[in-house]
Amino acid sequence: MELLTLFFIVLIAAGLGLLIQWLPMRHQPMPTYPQRAPFLGGGLPETHAWNRYHVRYYPMTLLLIAFEMEMMFMYPWAVVFVEQGMKAVMEMGMFLAILSVGIVYGWREGVFKWQ
């Protein structure tokens, strides 16, 4: 039931978002080509903007994957944490310590820089 309610909430919010756009726009003609040109302060581009974009923080995204995997363990761990007591603290502490070394190493290697 909860999921069904959530589903309806998503449906209504997204529907509202589309409706507010669609209702006033349904009779509007397509803007002219000069209007559709990208705004560059009066200048023009030579090409489309879509390209093989040079994402400059790619090493950081790899580091993120390591952490995201760790999160999977963390959710169940959070629920049983109090039951397990000090043992759970030590385990996660060690885990985080190892990951922290990774961050420090990454920082030293310039992982967070725009390459």
Next chain:
Amino acid sequence: MAVSWLSRLAAQATVPVFPVRGMHGEPVLHRLALAAGIELVDSPRHASILLVAGGVPPDQHDALRRVHDQLPTPFATLWYRSEPLDELAGATRVDDPDALPEALKTIHRELMSGKRGSSPRLLPDEPPNPWEGLGDDGHGGEGMMGGVPYGRPMAMNMTDDIRDGLTLDSLTVTLGPFLPMLPPGLTAEVTLQGDLIQSWTTHSAPYPIALESAFFQALQGPVPIAELERARARYHLKRLHFGLRLAGLERLALEALRLAFEPHPGQNRVMALRRRLVRSGFFRLTTTGRGRLDENQARRVGGIAARAAGLEEDWRSGDEGYRHLNFRPLTQREGDTAARWHQTLAEIEQALQLAGQAERDAVHTRRSDGVETPRGPWGEYRPEDASGVLEELLPGLEWDEAMSTLASLDLAPLSPWSLEETSEAPVPTSVEERRA
């Protein structure tokens, strides 16, 4: 019924204005920034009025037409001390800065109520390249990347990136002359890889900027130093306004602008502004130690940029009047964006302090063979356009760094007209004439 109710509500909205900054148009935009009920927006898509502030040279009329056509309907144009384009001969023109805010509000109200029609489109409704029905799939494309899908070619690149040597696509665009982040009038062909600037070629120089008449009088004979220094402080405060607004510090930007409009801005208020700026994290969060000028470049730009790079070049050191006030040029060492803002703030404070001292002792300048303008020394020649330095400085900078570097640099040539006479100044006809 419902629609009229909506437009009546829309008529009361804060008027979103996209300013086209023409020649000598800056002062009125500063006044508008402080006016209530008007918002100066950064993109023509967010505006209901295109305000052309100041003259636009004819060779940039095409760019003006393109910006004009990028406003969504309904929109209107307003021309401040500027001749409307031939096609828009009937458009409203206002020359009185005091009447401008009201005129903008009236136009917006009339637009919303339907009393005034939307400005017509000026350019023909044609794609940049014909594409419909052409090419392999009828969308103009050929093969994987060829042709002109939907009117434009796809980006392609065969050169290595300057930072990490990868070969990905680069985009080449022409920026300006009316991009709000660039100095007014500056046009450049820029190649970007990702958000990093690969190359920058300045096509046309920024429009000349006008100084207060005090600086012109200083070349004729002695002028009170107090007057000169206050004019200097006002000039730099206005630059500071631009830089802070770009950095997302609207409140402090307005504070700087308000100080610039005061006849006798207090030195303690500038010091308070500097303290708040440091506390907000402006220097630590928005600058990265990039945008550094070497000695040659710093000398070419002159003024604040030179002193921020450690060059003790200041015409005032040679003036008896200033020596009497114990004037000593301030300098920074780094020569980067942060250093230039530190220098700007320090020079504003220094100027106000000198002004206070000079007023007490009624000190006048003694030399009239030259003057230190806020833009650099004006001896035999007026400070000229220095935007050429961008071609060496900006490549390798990320977009945000490039824009904040640009904001911290003052590159425009000085206008032969003083601020007080700009309303009579003619608009040059071409780029060449502006350079000369």
Next chain:
Amino acid sequence: MIVSELILPVLLVTFVLVLGAYLVAVLDEAIAGALGMPRATSVWTAPLTQGAWLLTQQANATEAPDWRAWRLAPALYLALAAIGLAVVPFSPTLIPTDLVTSVVLWGSVEALATVVIFLHGWSANTLLALIGAYRYVALGLSYILISMFVLIGVALPAESLQFSQVVASQEGLWNVIRQPLGLPLFLIVGLGMTFWGPLNLADSRDLAGGTASAVSGPPRLVWNLARAAMLVAFSGAAASAFLGGWLGPWLPGPVWMLLKMLAVLAVLLLIGRLVPRVQPERCVTLMWVVFLPLSFVDLIWAGVEALL
């Protein structure tokens, strides 16, 4: 049954979202006025008149946008805000959807927000929007871990991943005192999710509006609305996780909840007006090198504290 479990939650979420978004605009306008920025119309009507103007303005198009993605992105961002608010408890009984894994769901809202904001900038196919989009991803990938660790921190004493349990676990002492690092770190996440103020890397001034630079009219209205709604949803999550949600003397639970949400909003909007936009590269470094290790400290602190 249908009324209490379906219609009431839907109405509640829609109402709080719309009213909240309006209040965000009013509050931001009021703060701007208090800080000395020129404002003409009254703060109460300003958001309405601006909205009305956007509804009458023509929707812009670009030369070859990804139409579906471009129109969907604002609507999806709004939907994400609605999901976020749906898991926020207003009282022990008044919870739109009381999922047992609501904290996990909130985490996924944060992750998907990055996708939607990227899509908004990318699909326009214009340079400035594209830069805004890619730049935002760097921020989105950086704040998400901080948020995870901080939220796990509040789940520890509750022994549950359910927001209502998290609130209940704060009966004795609110998490804002019990885990002092938690709320400040979570506020940074909030600014990131809504690219507000110092973390406005997506729609910033140096990009002439970034992902929104090519948008006008109704789509822009929805985008602004969704952004404000996301702030509201975030304030709900922050109030439940750190400020004891509905807990408080004298007043009824939902009133306390709304007051706390308003307090969180006021703090966020104030930060937005006082701190400059952080340079993207510096932002990523700050997130990973300063705030992420701080969130580790917060988690270990929370763990040790939960056992004492």
